[in-house]
Amino acid sequence: MNRIDRLAAIITFMQSRRLITAQQIADRFEISLRTVYRDINALMESGIPIAGEAGRGYSIESGYHLPPVMFTREEAAAMITAGKMAEKFTDISLNQNYSSALEKVKAVMRFSDKEFLEKLDTQILVIYPSPQKAEFPNCYMTHIQKALSQNNVIILDYISNSKNENTKREIEPVGICFYGGKWHLLAYCRLRKDYRDFRVDRIKHLTVGTEVFRTNHPALNELITRFADNASNIRVTLRFPKFLYSKIGDHKYYYGFIDETIDEYSFTMTFLTDSLEWMEHWLLSLGKNVEIIEPKRLIDSMRARVKELYSYYE
Numbered sequence: 001m002n003r004i005d006r007l008a009a010i011i012t013f014m015q016s017r018r019l020i021t022a023q024q025i026a027d028r029f030e031i032s033l034r035t036v037y038r039d040i041n042a043l044m045e046s047g048i049p050i051a052g053e054a055g056r057g058y059s060i061e062s063g064y065h066l067p068p069v070m071f072t073r074e075e076a077a078a079m080i081t082a083g084k085m086a087e088k089f090t091d092i093s094l095n096q097n098y099s100s101a102l103e104k105v106k107a108v109m110r111f112s113d114k115e116f117l118e119k120l121d122t123q124i125l126v127i128y129p130s131p132q133k134a135e136f137p138n139c140y141m142t143h144i145q146k147a148l149s150q151n152n153v154i155i156l157d158y159i160s161n162s163k164n165e166n167t168k169r170e171i172e173p174v175g176i177c178f179y180g181g182k183w184h185l186l187a188y189c190r191l192r193k194d195y196r197d198f199r200v201d202r203i204k205h206l207t208v209g210t211e212v213f214r215t216n217h218p219a220l221n222e223l224i225t226r227f228a229d230n231a232s233n234i235r236v237t238l239r240f241p242k243f244l245y246s247k248i249g250d251h252k253y254y255y256g257f258i259d260e261t262i263d264e265y266s267f268t269m270t271f272l273t274d275s276l277e278w279m280e281h282w283l284l285s286l287g288k289n290v291e292i293i294e295p296k297r298l299i300d301s302m303r304a305r306v307k308e309l310y311s312y313y314e
Helices: 003-015 022-029 033-045 073-089 092-107 111-121 141-150 220-227 242-255 276-286 296-313
Strands: 050-053 057-060 152-159 166-179 182-189 194-199 203-212 234-241 257-262 266-273 291-294
Touching (some): 003 033, 003 057, 022 033, 022 057, 073 111, 092 141, 141 166, 141 203, 234 242, 242 257, 242 266, 242 276, 266 276, 276 296, 291 296
Antiparallel strands (some): 050 057, 152 166, 152 203, 234 266, 234 291
16 A cells, blocks of 8 residues: 555545554554554544544544545445345444445445445355244344444333243343344343343334433453353354365354354364254254264253154155
């Protein structure tokens, strides 16, 4: 990247954040700190209103905007691909917002690039099991993101997966994560006075409240580890022969993959799931090429499943 392109990219990078450090700029563009300082000075001398906060970083004064950014063909193609994933892995609200953003990207592309994108759109396919008809709206991800960014309390009507009971909850959201083929909202539940894992597709109704909570909650990764021991979330540990590693590939993420260890002859994976039945269907397809380490009840349920199949085909 030549210097002129880098200077323009630095402005765009700075506009994407409220405050940014020289080290972050250096890491992003793989340049030295000395080069960062020279580039910042050059931008300031050219009239870009950059403010420096001692010990904190740089920011561009509010209200300053560059002319509309032109996307490259490759950047737009990457967004087309991401859009195909969004159709399968996000809810209605996020999918609509992404589609709207993508239309704006296409609107500023050259005519030849628009033809390229239209053709590419028909040549990308994401094959993923189509969900059953939604029992609940499944349209609250945008609202959840808003609450996360502003520390707003969320009020929701939630249908638990285990007991299928409807409860009204006030929660302090910590984060969202995707595992086991579903989006999950991790939050502190004021009703249960503890942290809980709420499946987003089990939310019957959601309202973002005006109350702002001040609690410093654990990091999202820490909560994921903690929920592994939660009764409603089951930790599953499996051992596979080494030759299966590449074949399993990204399939592991559909079943709630959270960790793995690899040795000379095998690899061990840990999953977090709320449905052993979901795991059973997968394990049956692997036959003898998998060893269940835990939980014992999965071993028992697999025995029962195999006996049931044997009896059926006998």
